[in-house]
Amino acid sequence: MIAELGQFALILALCAAVVLAVLPFVGSFIVQPQWMALARPAALLQLLMMTISYFALTSTFITNDFSVLYTANTSNSQLPLIYKISGVWGGHEGSILLWVWVLAIWTGAVAIFSKHMPAILLSRVLSILGMISIGFMLFVLITSNPFERIFPVPVDGASLNPLLQDIGMAAHPPLLYMGYVGFSVAFAFAIAALLGGELDSATLRWMRPWTNIAWMFLTLGIALGSYWAYYELGWGGWWFWDPVENASFMPWLLGTALIHSLAASEKRGIFKAWTVLLAVLAFSLSLLGTFIVRSGVLTSVHSFAADPARGRFILFFLAIVVGLSLLLFAIRAHKLKSHANFELISRESALLLNNILLLVACAAVLLGTLYPLFLDALDMGKISVGPQYFNTVFAPLMLPVIMVVGIGALLNWKKDKLKGRQTTLLALIVLSLIAGAVFAMQFNPYKITAAAAIGLAIWVVASSAYGVYYRLRNKRNRLSAAMHTPAAFWGMTIAHIGMGVFTLGVALTSMFADEQTVRMGVGETHEIAGYEFRFDRIEDVRGANYIATQATFVVTKEQSAVSTLVAEKRIYNVRRDTMTEAGIDGGLTRDLFIALGEHLGEGQWSVRLQYKPFIRWIWFGTVFMALGGLLAAVDRRYRVAATTQKRAEAATKAKAVSAAAGAAS
Amino acid sequence: MLDRYQRITKTAIIRACVVLCLVLLPMGEAQLAETVLKFENDEQSALYLRLTEEFRCLKCQNQNLADSNADLAQDLRNEIYQAVVSGQGRQEISDYLVARYGDFVLYRPPVKKITYLLWFGPFVLLLFAIIGGWRLITRKPVIDAPEPSDALEDARRRLED
Numbered sequence: 001m002i003a004e005l006g007q008f009a010l011i012l013a014l015c016a017a018v019v020l021a022v023l024p025f026v027g028s029f030i031v032q033p034q035w036m037a038l039a040r041p042a043a044l045l046q047l048l049m050m051t052i053s054y055f056a057l058t059s060t061f062i063t064n065d066f067s068v069l070y071t072a073n074t075s076n077s078q079l080p081l082i083y084k085i086s087g088v089w090g091g092h093e094g095s096i097l098l099w100v101w102v103l104a105i106w107t108g109a110v111a112i113f114s115k116h117m118p119a120i121l122l123s124r125v126l127s128i129l130g131m132i133s134i135g136f137m138l139f140v141l142i143t144s145n146p147f148e149r150i151f152p153v154p155v156d157g158a159s160l161n162p163l164l165q166d167i168g169m170a171a172h173p174p175l176l177y178m179g180y181v182g183f184s185v186a187f188a189f190a191i192a193a194l195l196g197g198e199l200d201s202a203t204l205r206w207m208r209p210w211t212n213i214a215w216m217f218l219t220l221g222i223a224l225g226s227y228w229a230y231y232e233l234g235w236g237g238w239w240f241w242d243p244v245e246n247a248s249f250m251p252w253l254l255g256t257a258l259i260h261s262l263a264a265s266e267k268r269g270i271f272k273a274w275t276v277l278l279a280v281l282a283f284s285l286s287l288l289g290t291f292i293v294r295s296g297v298l299t300s301v302h303s304f305a306a307d308p309a310r311g312r313f314i315l316f317f318l319a320i321v322v323g324l325s326l327l328l329f330a331i332r333a334h335k336l337k338s339h340a341n342f343e344l345i346s347r348e349s350a351l352l353l354n355n356i357l358l359l360v361a362c363a364a365v366l367l368g369t370l371y372p373l374f375l376d377a378l379d380m381g382k383i384s385v386g387p388q389y390f391n392t393v394f395a396p397l398m399l400p401v402i403m404v405v406g407i408g409a410l411l412n413w414k415k416d417k418l419k420g421r422q423t424t425l426l427a428l429i430v431l432s433l434i435a436g437a438v439f440a441m442q443f444n445p446y447k448i449t450a451a452a453a454i455g456l457a458i459w460v461v462a463s464s465a466y467g468v469y470y471r472l473r474n475k476r477n478r479l480s481a482a483m484h485t486p487a488a489f490w491g492m493t494i495a496h497i498g499m500g501v502f503t504l505g506v507a508l509t510s511m512f513a514d515e516q517t518v519r520m521g522v523g524e525t526h527e528i529a530g531y532e533f534r535f536d537r538i539e540d541v542r543g544a545n546y547i548a549t550q551a552t553f554v555v556t557k558e559q560s561a562v563s564t565l566v567a568e569k570r571i572y573n574v575r576r577d578t579m580t581e582a583g584i585d586g587g588l589t590r591d592l593f594i595a596l597g598e599h600l601g602e603g604q605w606s607v608r609l610q611y612k613p614f615i616r617w618i619w620f621g622t623v624f625m626a627l628g629g630l631l632a633a634v635d636r637r638y639r640v641a642a643t644t645q646k647r648a649e650a651a652t653k654a655k656a657v658s659a660a661a662g663a664a665s
Numbered sequence: 666m667l668d669r670y671q672r673i674t675k676t677a678i679i680r681a682c683v684v685l686c687l688v689l690l691p692m693g694e695a696q697l698a699e700t701v702l703k704f705e706n707d708e709q710s711a712l713y714l715r716l717t718e719e720f721r722c723l724k725c726q727n728q729n730l731a732d733s734n735a736d737l738a739q740d741l742r743n744e745i746y747q748a749v750v751s752g753q754g755r756q757e758i759s760d761y762l763v764a765r766y767g768d769f770v771l772y773r774p775p776v777k778k779i780t781y782l783l784w785f786g787p788f789v790l791l792l793f794a795i796i797g798g799w800r801l802i803t804r805k806p807v808i809d810a811p812e813p814s815d816a817l818e819d820a821r822r823r824l825e826d
Binding site (some may be wrong): 235237240242243298342343344349352353356359360361363364367368371375380381382383384385386387388389392393397515517518519600606 | 701702714719721727729731732767768769771772773779780782783786787791794795798801802
């Protein structure tokens, strides 16, 4: 009954989406205010129906209703409650339903928070979001219905993949979807701008906070996925350049470019067509990511051909969305004129360089991800493109971005001679390099590349901090001036500092990590990087829905206790999968990592010991970036704009009222 | 002279202590664990680690040999270990595996005709993008004057009439 209710709500949501996509859209062209006024209620109705539908599916998980096929395939009565709730997005059908729900949430949010947007713009933006909803709702209903029943009803469910029975993995997909579905809002604004033939700074001001928030979620989602891979997959790596990871990383790269070009477009009226194109591409890559992950094309191009309905649908939808938007861009982009000029040394140039490098980096990731698929599909041979390729191509493209991030932020718009800052900046460069050289002595062996990388990270932080000082240099009361500095400025600074923190983590982990696979029995010790690991005991323990072999290690450094680590090998009851749970001692300057390998007989185990210096800084850096994105989005400026508009509206209304009163008297 | 003798004796004593420690340690309560695989020197160990990260587990979705638990990956690891210990170099081992399994086994695709686009594409794109960006910056200044409005246009037409 609940499942049918869910399906019915989904169909009603589809109806709302159709109304949303058609009436306000047509109304905005033939100037029918009543039709346009339908946009907001339709968007809210769609959100309500999708919420009912989503909760209906969740309730079949919680109540163990295994007469629903998807629930029977994904859940199990033994599953802890939290994983029943997160299990809803543990399989294909549910995760696509989550995708559509998240889209409805974004659409509803735009409807709620954009009351003062011009009616024509608002109705077009919401309509375009409605069109995307139609596509995905049809996808769910036609190819991936999560509410389908099964008869005879199985006694119990097949259970959730143990890899996904983890808090990090429970939160990862919703964050990621909030991120890349969120780019649909920027996309809708871009298409509306193309349709209207203009992109003024008011529209751009509407666009910026939405893009920032989506980017923040995407940043957190990717970071959480990386952290999860680190502690749950049992290998101690944090990024694998896996196609699934790349699928979320490409929209991130373009989203980052978009945030920067939006700034230039809004403040200086330049790069307008370019900004629109980036918004279209960022969302297209989000769709491509959904296609890559959901079509089965990754396992092999042939498995995609074997079960083609889903893959074909998304590919078709992708082709329509990308094709139509690019066609529209080709026809209308010339209308979005950018008049302003700028000189070589200016903030515009820095943002242009940022955009060029991020775009090319994204193209490299795209090429590396799709190349093997295309070669295989064209029967031109099978190749693998792995981390060795991506690191070789990606690193030289990102290095200049990191080098100029601090300077770019303190350049003036239009034209800058760097007057009065050259000496300070030069001194900062030298000091950063010296600090890097000194700091690198902490590590063995001494590496000149490490000194350079640490120097670079310090330079990013130092130049960003100098940007703050430079902004406040002439203020009499620095503290109160700092309090009144716009949140957007702090957001930018914090995100850039995050970049430096991230760089430091990546450089130190990749250069000084130590790893050894050793044969150990109880009582034996092994030392890496100055830490002595003693195999203390091994025992069997029973978890909620698994049995584990648990190995305890005592770690000491120079005779003093550091920590006790517990590494597990779990066998899950229902699916009989074996899972490695690593034992990790996390710290600010290093992680110690133990994974229990196979039993070698006679009480001996293969044990993988790892020392990972500064690895947490990678995720700290991303948290800084996300925080920066959030701060930039909540800047008063965006709300002030809305209030001013509200006041103007009120004034017009008052005028109209008094005019009417005048006419009446 | 005496000084030098003292120093030598000192070194000798330290050395003796170290050797003694090494001999005695395994006899104590805590035994030193040994690495699962033994190599003649650190270069071999590093080469082995590097090779197992550069080759793909052939039947996994996307895992290198070092990380994979599959039987086939275990077999290949053993083969690479044997080859490394018998003194073969990186190129030799790589050539052997490519001859047997094709380019698919390599995570770093070889540079050849069908991968030119993969390896050089991004940098060619970068070149074009930089040229485009440069032209945008150095183009002749457009006068910031507003475009003639319809009213002006209208007036001009009337004047001409």
